[in-house]
Amino acid sequence: MKKNLLMWDESIFKDMEVFEFDFVPGQFDFRGTQEQELAFQIQPALRGGRPMNTICRGLPGTGKTTSIRKLFAEIEEHTKKIFPVHINCQIDNTKFAIFSQIFRRLSGHLPPGSGTSFKQVFDGVCQLLAKEDTVLLVCLDDANYLTYEREINNVLYTLLRAHEAYPGIKIGVITVISDMSVDLMQMIDARVVSVFQPTDIYFPPYDEDEIKEILLQRVKEGFYPGVINDEMLALITEHTLKGGDLRVGIDLLKRAGLNAEKDARRSVERDDICRAYEVSKYLHLTATVHAxxxxxxxxxxxxxxxxxxxxxxxxxxxxxxxxxxxxxxxxxxxxxxxxxxxxxxxxxxxxxxxxxxxxxxxxxxxxxxxxxxxxxx
Ligand SMILES: Nc1ncnc2c1ncn2[C@@H]1O[C@H](COP(=O)(O)OP(=O)(O)O)[C@@H](O)[C@H]1O
Ligand SMILES: [Mg+2]
Structure with a gap:
């Protein structure tokens, strides 16, 4: 076999998982301010109070979900005072579905099947919170999916006024909005505004240098040395900017790597990237059209x-x-x-x-x- 060609059981990937979208990277730069602000918001809960509510706003691929996942992992590791629950509103987009998820996380199992009323699930959640003596921190991720039927009002109202039915219960909410045209505060009823009072945290898009740096880190984490050279990384960065979302770049790295492997090569070439881009460039389109x-x-x-x-x-x-x-x-x-x-x-x-x-x-x-x-x- 020729030198530089891959053997069957060899791979240029050191760790393939690095290129999954829900992978939490070891190094997470350029979002220090936002991470600090998020941590500040939950401070009161560590001292027996209620966390402050937050709205995270920014285009897709600006690190909102990852920042929150990191914060939640840290909470889980260090304290039992706060119980964080992450809700993907693209999947769970009704009040019932959201509370069922919270119940599942708190109790370790889903609420009893059909026939369960919302009130039973709600009571279950509040009783568990009281029993565990913990503060609930709910992230409503991509909450713009809840604005269609104004379900957001129902969800926020129920979460933020739960202490009226169950005194002593403390719940805080982090709302994530990826649709910059949605003005959440305008959609919210007065009865919710008075209890919500969120702080805004903005996630600006990454510029070219930042994208390049983030992708370089991913290359180091996911590939063996020498697989992607500077010129190829610059090409991928260029395509990422055109594609409009950091996910395009991460997907490109993976697909270009797979293309190289298919040809049993040890490094990614221009053509691998161009072919990969024909698929990766539609990632942003698919996600936005669905939204x-x-x-x-x-x-x-x-x-x-x-x-x-x-x-x-x-x-x-x-x-x-x-x-x-x-x-x-x-x-x-x-x-x-x-x-x-x-x-x-x-x-x-x-x-x-x-x-x-x-x-x-x-x-x-x-x-x-x-x-x-x-x-x-
Ligand atoms: N600062 C960063 N450093 C490393 N990877 C990042 C950074 N920001 C975003 N990513 C990666 O980009 C992808 C999209 O990030 P995500 O947090 O899901 O964005 P959002 O929730 O704003 O759409 C994820 O794969 C994430 O790991
Ligand atoms: Mg997200």
Whole structure:
């Protein structure tokens, strides 16, 4: 066999798990401020009080979930005074489902099956908290999924006023919002605002140097030395910036590595990355399309269809097409949605040079691929 070719039982991966999205990295830089602020929020609970409530805001892939997972792991390791529960609101998006999860974590088993009322689950949670004499810290991750039916009000109200039914009980909430167009405080009823009073923690997007540094750490943790050189890392960083989310870069590392292995090579080459990007570049698209509401998907669908004919389209013209379709959208709502697509990096919204102030919409992805993703929802 030629030198440098891999034997069957050899791998260029030192640890494959490093490239999973829920992997908590050994080194977690650039989020020190946010981590400190989060720790500060829970301080009162360590001294017998109620934790302060928090809203973490930032685009997908800015380290929100990881920061919270790290904090929760630390709490679990060091104290029994706080009981942290992480809820993924993409999966558990009703009050009943959320409280069932909390019950499961506290008791070690799910509440009895069908026929269990919400009140029984709620009472179960409060009784366990009282018995364990612990403060409950709930993270509602990607809580923008709870805003559709305004379920967020029900959930927050029940959590934050539980002490009225069960005096002595202490519950704090960390709410995570990845949709920058969602103004949570505007959606919340007055009855919830008075007990919520959250502190905002903002997670800004990483810049190019930060992305490169984070990916370099991942390379060191996940690959054997010499698998990815500086030039290849720069190429992956470039693609990550284009892809709009750090997850693209992490996925690229894994796929490019697998491509190299398939060819029994010991290092990643340009072509491995380019082929990997054809798959990885849609990660952000898939995740964001799934997070849209039905009417937003319908508008994106229309934009994708029009993109077949014109790459750049005037916003006014698109709205006319919307009006002519079965969608009933006023211009204000239409424009809100388009701005949201822009902030989610699904489209580019820009002014036409020179001629007046016409706003132009350009889809950032291949229209057929967008249509395919929407059809799959
Ligand atoms: N500062 C960082 N250092 C190392 N890895 C990071 C950092 N920030 C994010 N990541 C990685 O990027 C991916 C997305 O991070 P995540 O915390 O899930 O983002 P969010 O919850 O904001 O969408 C995860 O795989 C995570 O490990
Ligand atoms: Mg997250």
């Amino acid at each position: 849209l509401r039905p009417e937003e998907r319908a508008l994106l669908y229309l934009i994708a269809e029009r993109s077949h004919e014109e790459n750049e389209m005037a916003a006014g013209k698109v709205h006319e097409a919307v009006k002519a379709s079965s969608m009933k959208l006023g211009y204000t709502r239409f424009y809100e949605m388009v701005t949201k697509f822009d902030s989610m990096r699904l489209i580019n919204l820009h002014y036409r040079e020179g001629r007046g102030r016409t706003r132009l919409i350009t889809l950032r992805y291949d229209p057929d691929r967008v249509i395919e993703e929407i059809d799959r929802c």
